[in-house]
Amino acid sequence: MKKTFILSGLLVLGLLALSACGGGEQAGENQGGQKAAADASGLTQEQIEKGIGPITSVTLGPIDDALAAKGAELFEVKCTACHKLDKRYIGPPLGEVTARRTPEFIMNMILNPEEMMQKHPVVKELLAQYMAQMANQSLTEEEARAILEYLRKVEAEGGSSQP
Numbered sequence: 446m447k448k449t450f451i452l453s454g455l456l457v458l459g460l461l462a463l464s465a466c467g468g469g470e471q472a473g474e475n476q477g478g479q480k481a482a483a484d485a486s487g488l489t490q491e492q493i494e495k496g497i498g499p500i501t502s503v504t505l506g507p508i509d510d511a512l513a514a515k516g517a518e519l520f521e522v523k524c525t526a527c528h529k530l531d532k533r534y535i536g537p538p539l540g541e542v543t544a545r546r547t548p549e550f551i552m553n554m555i556l557n558p559e560e561m562m563q564k565h566p567v568v569k570e571l572l573a574q575y576m577a578q579m580a581n582q583s584l585t586e587e588e589a590r591a592i593l594e595y596l597r598k599v600e601a602e603g604g605s606s607q608p
């Protein structure tokens with residue numbers, strides 16, 4: 446009697462452990478293990494580079510000061526609660542973000558942070574590191590583009606000027 450009790454207890458534990466593992470692995474396994482390291486995430490190379498969201502291509506010209514000024518205002522209102530230019534805050538410093546990410550990645554992060562956090566390996570890593578979620582600020586594509594211009598200007602001027 447006692448023995449069966451212990452045995453069924455073990456069985457339950459075993460099942461729990463099994464289901465826990467199964468859940469954790471699902472995300473990475475749906476590709477059938479065919480394509481190795483590059484996209485264990487299940488994303489295409491393009492999605493890795495450009496992020497996931499509405500922006501698939503951005504054409505950059507010389508820095509547009511008027512657009513950057515508009516972006517600076519938006520940045521102040523919508524982003525500085527969590528980001529500084531030159532140091533870690535709630536989120537990563539953004540003064541040099543245009544040097545480490547593509548323009549498309551940056552705009553998709555602004556416009557579609559939920560999916561980026563869920564699916565993009567780089568952002569998942571940041572999420573684990575910063576332990577805070579980036580908020581969707583419901584900006585338009587034009588507004589996100591203006592912020593990108595501002596961040597380009599900051600980077601061009603050394604990465605950490607102003608607020």
Ligand code: HEC
Nearest residue numbers: 523524527535536537551554571572575577578579580582
């Ligand atoms: C509620 C806090 C919060 C707000 C508001 C916020 N972010 Fe973030 N952001 C984060 C966090 C935290 C991360 C790191 C990824 C994560 O944990 O989601 C991040 C990541 C990013 C990244 C990726 C950085 C990298 O190194 O790749 C960019 C770009 C970014 N944010 C831009 C912005 C912009 C632009 C705004 C304003 C429109 C903004 N964020 C508003 C918290 C925030």
